[in-house]
Amino acid sequence: MTILQNKVKKRCYRQILGDKLIPDQNLSNKFFNYLHSARNILISMHLNPDGDALGSALAMSHYLDSIKIKNHIVCHNLPHEGLRFLPGIEKVKTFCKDEAFDLSVVFDLNSPSRLGNALSYVQSSGRIMIVDHHPVEQLFGDFRIIDSSACATASILTKLFQMHQVNISTDMATCLLTGIVTDTGNFRNANTTSEALESSAYLMEQGADLTQIVSLTTQRPKKGITLLTYALEHIKYSGSDRVAVTNIPYHVFKSTDTEEFHSEGIVNELLSISGVEYAAILKEVSKDYVRVSLRCLNGLDVAKIAAKFGGGGHKQASGCIIEEDLSTATEMIQEEFIKCLELSISKSQ
Numbered sequence: 571m572t573i574l575q576n577k578v579k580k581r582c583y584r585q586i587l588g589d590k591l592i593p594d595q596n597l598s599n600k601f602f603n604y605l606h607s608a609r610n611i612l613i614s615m616h617l618n619p620d621g622d623a624l625g626s627a628l629a630m631s632h633y634l635d636s637i638k639i640k641n642h643i644v645c646h647n648l649p650h651e652g653l654r655f656l657p658g659i660e661k662v663k664t665f666c667k668d669e670a671f672d673l674s675v676v677f678d679l680n681s682p683s684r685l686g687n688a689l690s691y692v693q694s695s696g697r698i699m700i701v702d703h704h705p706v707e708q709l710f711g712d713f714r715i716i717d718s719s720a721c722a723t724a725s726i727l728t729k730l731f732q733m734h735q736v737n738i739s740t741d742m743a744t745c746l747l748t749g750i751v752t753d754t755g756n757f758r759n760a761n762t763t764s765e766a767l768e769s770s771a772y773l774m775e776q777g778a779d780l781t782q783i784v785s786l787t788t789q790r791p792k793k794g795i796t797l798l799t800y801a802l803e804h805i806k807y808s809g810s811d812r813v814a815v816t817n818i819p820y821h822v823f824k825s826t827d828t829e830e831f832h833s834e835g836i837v838n839e840l841l842s843i844s845g846v847e848y849a850a851i852l853k854e855v856s857k858d859y860v861r862v863s864l865r866c867l868n869g870l871d872v873a874k875i876a877a878k879f880g881g882g883g884h885k886q887a888s889g890c891i892i893e894e895d896l897s898t899a900t901e902m903i904q905e906e907f908i909k910c911l912e913l914s915i916s917k918s919q
């Protein structure tokens with residue numbers, strides 16, 4: 571009985587996928603033509619790489635290895651501890667001695683400024699291809715596949731592989747599914763569309779272990795719990811408790827011997843508080859500036875606030891940097907949230 575059910579399910583997924591393959595076949599053909607005619611490919615992504623950027627980059631590298639095309643992965647930062655389980659992660663470097671790349675493929679990037687030190691490598695290559703799902707901030711590259719309705723860059727890449735009938739290995743599937751899992755917040759964020767689930771189901775069929783990926787990407791190191799405790803103890807509520815903002819000062823990072831990545835995901839805990847619509851965490855990772863992560867409920871928009879401070883991202887999850895002291899920056903964000911609340915009240919009246 572169970573076996574029969576599994577069979578039915580599998581066939582069903584393939585049918586759905588067969589009907590809904592986007593981007594179109596033309597784009598996909600071009601994409602693979604460019605890849606296959608290159609001899610030495612540079613793979614890159616945005617700085618402070620997340621699961622989606624790294625997952626997509628590594629899946630591409632595994633694919634190129636399988637068809638014997640030389641490739642290198644260069645990123646401004648090395649992957650943080652929480653993502654070191656990804657197969658092939660040791661390939662990610664912050665520099666590359668290699669020279670002439672005839673092609674760069676850049677993932678999860680909507681502005682060249684977010685390449686950091688990898689920009690010069692990318693610019694020196696013959697052709698630049700971009701695969702991304704963010705709203706474009708600054709047009710970049712010679713050939714772009716951008717779908718801002720996609721839950722993750724990894725999900726666009728999964729579709730491209732499917733359209734080209736690429737044999738997705740277990741390692742590739744693990745990398746791609748990690749991208750989808752992390753960008754959808756374990757299938758909880760508003761971008762968890764039926765397509766996100768279809769792609770994920772397909773990747774599980776190719777051997778990706780969802781349970782293991784979720785547990786590896788959500789586990790916090792002990793040090794991270796110290797930061798979480800601090801952040802939760804210092805939440806400031808405003809706007810009739812519809813706004814929750816917290817911050818972590820520089821001295822707390824120092825005294826707990828932690829880095830920014832240890833605080834990842836804390837902002838989501840703030841948004842999980844019942845009644846809270848807008849949430850932010852401000853991290854004084856350097857004495858010179860404060861890094862801000864913004865979140866809001868579905869239907870609201872924090873990307874606008876991030877843009878005011880020169881940042882960007884998605885409507886429900888954005889970030890920016892503020893060059894002020896921690897308390898001033900915290901007040902500035904609280905004020906922006908209150909303005910948003912007031913605007914929504916006046917609109918509804």
Ligand SMILES: [Mn+2]
Nearest residue numbers: 622678723753
């Ligand atoms: Mn992404």
